[in-house]
Amino acid sequence: MTEPVIETRALCKRFGALEASRDISLDLRVGEIHAVIGPNGAGKSTLISQICGGLQPDSGEVRLMGRDVTGWDVAARARAGIGRTFQVSALAMEDTVLQNALLGAFGASGRRLGLFRPALRYRDLRSRALAALDRVGLAGQAAAPAAELSHGERRRLEIAIALTLAPRAFVLDEPMAGLGSEGTKEITNLLNELRSEAPILLVEHDMDAVFALADRISVLVYGQVIATGAVEEIRANAEVRAAYLGDSA
Amino acid sequence: MMRERYINAALLGGLLLVVFWAYTGDEPFTITLATRVAILALAGVGLNIALGQGGLVSLGHAVFFGIGGYAMGILASHAQSYQPLTLGPLVIEGTKSMPLIWLTAMVASGIAALLIGLVSLRTGGVYFIMITLAFGQMFYYFAISWPAYGGEDGLSIYVRNGFPGLNTLDPIQFFGLCFALLLAALAFHAAFKHAPFGLALNAARQSPDRAQAVGLDPTRLRLIAFVISGVITGLAGALFADLNRFVSPTMFSWQLSGELLIFIILGGTGRLCGPVAGAAMFIALEHWLGGLSEYWHIYLGALLLGVVLFAPGGLIGIATRREAAHD
Ligand SMILES: Nc1ncnc2c1ncn2[C@@H]1O[C@H](COP(=O)(O)OP(=O)(O)OP(=O)(O)O)[C@@H](O)[C@H]1O
Numbered sequence A: 001m002t003e004p005v006i007e008t009r010a011l012c013k014r015f016g017a018l019e020a021s022r023d024i025s026l027d028l029r030v031g032e033i034h035a036v037i038g039p040n041g042a043g044k045s046t047l048i049s050q051i052c053g054g055l056q057p058d059s060g061e062v063r064l065m066g067r068d069v070t071g072w073d074v075a076a077r078a079r080a081g082i083g084r085t086f087q088v089s090a091l092a093m094e095d096t097v098l099q100n101a102l103l104g105a106f107g108a109s110g111r112r113l114g115l116f117r118p119a120l121r122y123r124d125l126r127s128r129a130l131a132a133l134d135r136v137g138l139a140g141q142a143a144a145p146a147a148e149l150s151h152g153e154r155r156r157l158e159i160a161i162a163l164t165l166a167p168r169a170f171v172l173d174e175p176m177a178g179l180g181s182e183g184t185k186e187i188t189n190l191l192n193e194l195r196s197e198a199p200i201l202l203v204e205h206d207m208d209a210v211f212a213l214a215d216r217i218s219v220l221v222y223g224q225v226i227a228t229g230a231v232e233e234i235r236a237n238a239e240v241r242a243a244y245l246g247d248s249a
Numbered sequence B: 001m002m003r004e005r006y007i008n009a010a011l012l013g014g015l016l017l018v019v020f021w022a023y024t025g026d027e028p029f030t031i032t033l034a035t036r037v038a039i040l041a042l043a044g045v046g047l048n049i050a051l052g053q054g055g056l057v058s059l060g061h062a063v064f065f066g067i068g069g070y071a072m073g074i075l076a077s078h079a080q081s082y083q084p085l086t087l088g089p090l091v092i093e094g095t096k097s098m099p100l101i102w103l104t105a106m107v108a109s110g111i112a113a114l115l116i117g118l119v120s121l122r123t124g125g126v127y128f129i130m131i132t133l134a135f136g137q138m139f140y141y142f143a144i145s146w147p148a149y150g151g152e153d154g155l156s157i158y159v160r161n162g163f164p165g166l167n168t169l170d171p172i173q174f175f176g177l178c179f180a181l182l183l184a185a186l187a188f189h190a191a192f193k194h195a196p197f198g199l200a201l202n203a204a205r206q207s208p209d210r211a212q213a214v215g216l217d218p219t220r221l222r223l224i225a226f227v228i229s230g231v232i233t234g235l236a237g238a239l240f241a242d243l244n245r246f247v248s249p250t251m252f253s254w255q256l257s258g259e260l261l262i263f264i265i266l267g268g269t270g271r272l273c274g275p276v277a278g279a280a281m282f283i284a285l286e287h288w289l290g291g292l293s294e295y296w297h298i299y300l301g302a303l304l305l306g307v308v309l310f311a312p313g314g315l316i317g318i319a320t321r322r323e324a325a326h327d
């Protein structure tokens, strides 16, 4: 079996008395979409922060393509191949959509950032940014300030920026949060295409989307993974139903 | 964007017109005032890179202004006394050459900005303001207590330093020199803003999380911007000292740091010509109202209050009728 792209080993993280991560071991394998579900406050975003480097675990290990990256900062992990989106969009709102995408292209290129030549004149990076915008259907708004985008468009711009990084893994924190059924469907289709590019660790509340997309699902409750398995196993799991899915699933 | 360009051109053209009028009407004092505007605007352009692009509220930029001033004062005083400056084994001849003085001023303020930045950029928000202020006070009191170069009384230079091919004692020629440097700094700022580095710096100001998530290091970006900013303000300090033929610890004072901030906020934070509009307004108020009352700062305060409350885009924002400071 090939090595997992992302792997966490026994991650523990406390906020005072609150155990936000309890002994979390999971992995993201080549070619898959691995969904992490769980109720509000279960510790999903905390897990993502530890994977991406924004939070240091109290104990445990984060591995990226077999390398221990626990001591690396966010920027180093991004350069090593993590393309993430945020639960609450983090964009340069005054800048245009294209400038936001270009930022990713420059960051990923690892080139020295020039002081004089306009960023838009770097042809190769510009076309890389435009291609990413095209993938998410935002090429038409390239010149618009990010602040003028709708909520749904901002979610897609986040994904486009992750795309410009040509990442080894996508780590997406609720990409469908706050979207209507139309928007959810669009992102679902988009993620379905992206899986051929890199595996996706997907935190998501929308169960229809999760069941449609995921190859595997992990259920996180009170900082603990109570089950991991294929979609049918999770659907059938009584403990999961009780803790999270309710009787509707 | 287009509109702002016209306003910038009008602003710079207006300054030139005033000087032309003063030149034909033989009013050297007005030329000196315009030179002050150009030099203070140049210092403001420096701060605007840190503040407007990088979001760094530095209340210590007088440090670089003062270092530039003392670079001029020290080099020129050794030249005028024919005594070389000895730093241990190192013997440095004084100089009256502006290009050499500028280079020294820029290198020295760049090094100072690097060291101050390394310390202060570990923090953010109000701590950053306080640490930069603290550095400013350290330099201020050091200059006061340093007798070799005049201490509290400051240091006079009898003849303005020279620039190859120019008579710098002629007010119009010295103005031209300062104005050319201001234009060069503005051209740099304009290019910088849209270059990859400026793009990354601006993104790090708006969303540090975003910058890091694409592999950029916000602290590093800010440090580089802080150094560039300090270098430009240091150059302005050397010119300011040459304008007055005098350097004193007040160049390091926190009031001066505050005035630089005022230029930028008055003119419009992050706007290319914000510091030009702000410095021109400041000098005009100081000149006209200062003649009427020594408490003219009251009016400045009222104006500043008005801008902050009702026109966050500053004077240039009012002129372009747009609040957003960035295109
Ligand atoms: N920096 C922090 N300091 C203290 N407590 C925190 C911090 N970050 C998160 N928490 C707490 O840790 C718990 C897990 O938070 P987290 O944001 O990871 O949940 P989540 O599963 O992402 O929830 P949601 O579905 O609402 O996004 C919550 O109780 C939260 O209040």
Ligand SMILES: [Mg+2]
Pocket (backbone or CB within 6 Å): A044, A045, A046, A087, A173
């Ligand atoms: Mg969350």
